[in-house]
Each structure stands twice: as C-alpha cells, then as structure tokens.
Amino acid sequence: MSVPRRFLPHTSLLVSFEAAARLGSFTAAAVEISLTQSAVSRQIRALEDQLGVELFLREKQTVRLTAAGEVYARDIRDALHRISSSTLGLRANPAGGTLNLAILPTFGTRWLAPRLPRFLDGNQGITINLSTRLSAFDFDLETFDCAIHFGRGNWPGASHELLMGEEVIPACSPQFFAQHRFSVPADLRAVPLLHLTSRPDAWEKWLRLQDVGAEHVHGMLIDQFATAAQAAVSGMGVALLPRFLIQSELDRGELVPALDLPMVSAESYYLVWPSERAMLPPLIAFKSWLRQEASAFQAETGTGTMVGQQ
Template structure:
C-alpha cells in the first residue's frame, strides 16, 4: 500500500527553516509571518510524533530526526523546482542576446540570420551593435563578437575566422586611376575606418612602402568606408569576409589579389563565470559552419 505523504505546506515550511536554520529567514523565504512558519512546523512535528528542531536561545538546530528528514526531502524539493522550470519554458522561444560590431552585424551576420532562425525555430537571436567591449556583469548579454588575439583573461573565447584585409574600390575608380602596383595607392584617396584606425598603416608597412596618411577620408564605421568605396570616393581597406558579396555583385573590385593578415581574428566570447546555454552552442556551431561555406 502506498505510504501517504505528510501535509505539504508544513513540509515546505520545515524544508525552508531547515535549509536556512532560521524561522525568521524561512518566513522571509516563504513570504509569511514567523508565527505561521512555527505553526506549520508544529503541525508536521505532531503528524510525525517527533521533534524536528531544538529551540535555542538564539536560533534553532535540527534534531537527529530533523536531519534525517531534511536529507531525504532536500533533493526532492529541488527536483520539483527543476521540473516546474522546464515545464514553464516549454513552448517558449529561447532568447539569445548577442552584441557585435556594427560592420560585422550589417555586412555578415544580419544578412544570414534568417538561415539560423529557419534552422533553429525555437531560438530567437537579438543583435545589438557597439564598438565598446561588452560588460557581462552589468549588461544582459549572452555573448559578444570581438576582434583581437583571444587573450582576454575574464572571457571564454571561441575563434571564428582570421581577419584578412584587402584594398577595394569601385570598378569605375579603378578604370580612372593608374593602380597596377601597391605603390600606386600612395597617390589616391584612401578611405579610413576609425573603428580600425591602423589598418592602412599596417598594410603599407607589410609592403615596405612609406605610409602617406594625409590624403584620405575617415568614417566612424568600416561599413561606411565600404559604401563610400562602392560610390567611387576612394580605396578602402576591407575585411575580406565583409565585402565578398559586394565583389560578387560587381559593386567593388580589389586591385591586388593577395590579402594582408594583421594577426587578429574574430571571436565569439562569453563570461568565463557562466556556462554556455544550448542555444549559444547552436549559434556557435551555425556561425562556424556558415563561415566555412
């Protein structure tokens, strides 16, 4: 014959008081009065026929019977809480908040995000854009896309792709200017991104060419420099994966086939104090597979 359960309200009052070893704290935990907790515990003690607490001058202490009961029900209450949490999430979409650079979002991530939502209908990705590093302590962000060398001690970093830079301009600009060798870029308008302010200097240094920085136009974001290049305003130094689509459509051309690698990469990062969710791991796998394609 199945053993009947003890009265559940008194059992919950006991569990809270035993876990916190305080009737006052248990009252706050359950949002009731201390008198109500004491009354519920007394009901359970009368039901079981044993004392569960020793009432001390400055608090309470579990009796041997109280310890045995608490050991038996502690995991059961946690199992109930876990089961309720799972049921409450059933039918809801997982929300994944990602912070990314403006250009990464505009030129790569957002145009492909429909594919992710199609493949993972239960997960909704929300994108915010910023040049500032994410603060996982104060921002409600699950992960961020950062560029660098992956050496952030407070972050877990998963490498996505190496940064390759190529000069790009409009086909008309290339036709109207004598650009056949890297040195020729010394005499044309260069389009700079303040977000990647040292890229042109690094490119010229890699070619062992003097860097003439006075002739150029500067933009807040790399995506603006790419648009200006497509309109014939000059030559931009672009992250290759961001302009491949524009090159395929004929909006941009690259005067030189070889790319310049500054040594940085793009990473998906999250706090090393938190474990990645299933949704975040799916997003990481998807973005890697998409980049490989």
C-alpha cells in the first residue's frame, strides 16, 4: 500500500530531530551532524510545520521535548536504526542478503553454532548476525528477522515453526553422586538444587512427576544453562538440564544423572519470525535448512517432538 508523501518527512529533517531529541540541544545536534545550529533549528521547525505538532518547547536558551515529541522521537529513532541496519547489511553483502537472528545462549553455542558452517557453505552470500536473548522479545522493537526461542508457540503477531522438544534430567558431578548415593527421588530434597531463573518451577514439576512433595523447594538461582551445568560439574548441587545440551559433559564423565528419571518439558524450541518478513529470501533458506537439521538430529537421538508448521 502506497504511503501518502505528507506522512513521509524528508530524512534530513528526521535526522536533525532525532539528534536534537537525543542530545537535548540544537547546538550539540548541529555539531554531531555537521550543520549549523540555525540550520538544525530551521529543519526542526519545518518538520513541526509539516506534522502540525510542536515537538520542542523553546525556553530562552534551552529546548526540551514536548510529550508528543518524546513519543515521536522514540519511534523515529527505531525507524532510523532499522534503515541504518538494513543499509549496513546490504553494503556488507549485496548478493545474498543478511539474516538477523536472535538465539538462546546455550542452545546457540552448543547446538546451532557447530552446525552453522553447513548452512553457510550451502548458501554462500548469506550473512547471519547473531544476538543472544534470554527474555521475551518484541519484533516491533528490535530489528530481528527471526529468533530461536523456547516456549509454547504463543507469540502474538508472529509466525513460528516447531523445531524440537527436550528431555531434562537431574545431573551432578560424579563426586557429588558418590557422596550422596541417590536411590529415590525424595533423596534430592536433602541436597542443594540448582534453579534456572528462566524456569523457576522446573524442579517442582519434576518432583511432582515423581510423586515427591514439591513444597518450599529452594536453592541457588542461575540465569543460564551453561553456568548451571558448570556449577553442577563443580559439585555445587544437582541441576535439572536438557540432556542434549549437556551431552558433552555426560560423554566426558564430568556430569552423571543423579537419577535416570527424565522429564519431557511442556515447552519446545521454535523458530519465530515476523509474519511480514516471511518471504525474505535468507529467512526462507534458513528455515528450510534448520528444519532439515532438527529432523536429522531427532532421528539420530530420538529426541523430542517432530518438527512442523504450527
């Protein structure tokens, strides 16, 4: 749909406004963008005239944003950042395009990163930019083309595809196991349990699954799987961890199951993307490749739920 030109101020006006809004000064903005103070003042006045809205309150030798200016400045800053990022990506890789991908830290480093060279070899010309995110994301506020996240597939306004489920096990160091010799699930209530801040009720779910009282479960809070795994390796307690993400530690004997009683997580790993970017060529190629990798991994390990469109 064509946007009326009256709603598209010239970029130079927006750049001057964004700089002045961020710096709180027409003079400082002029220095940053290599214009005179009077030129910046004229451009901001022209923008206000075009919008029919006062963006700054001018008081003697100072200026400050109006309430409307505050809101507009935030939106314009995000828009200019998107334009800048897209331009940078295009200049860096004009042939294949760029994919901006948000990833979960441990999943990204332990599962995705070792496989990415295969994607890049088969899709020469595509550049992938990776950013880690633990908390919920908003595609309207951040310039991601897609994200790999863990949840139940309920991201309003976005499309998603199921990649895989997971199985978690209680794990500890061999020395910690030798010290405590766990034989039944209730034995774990007597030792330090390591909790992930992103899954604060995971231990309660596991204990209930084993018909063990889950009231007043306390312990150290840790924000990432890799740190929780290292804490368990160091003998600080028992951590409830996805088996496939700690397979290296299990293979090396640095971690052992405290009890061989796995639990299938209610949530799964998904690829999520803004619906309006569904036809982005790098995203189409990445989705196809990731679907194949996830299917092959599950066939090899017998892990989780089959991939598929949701």
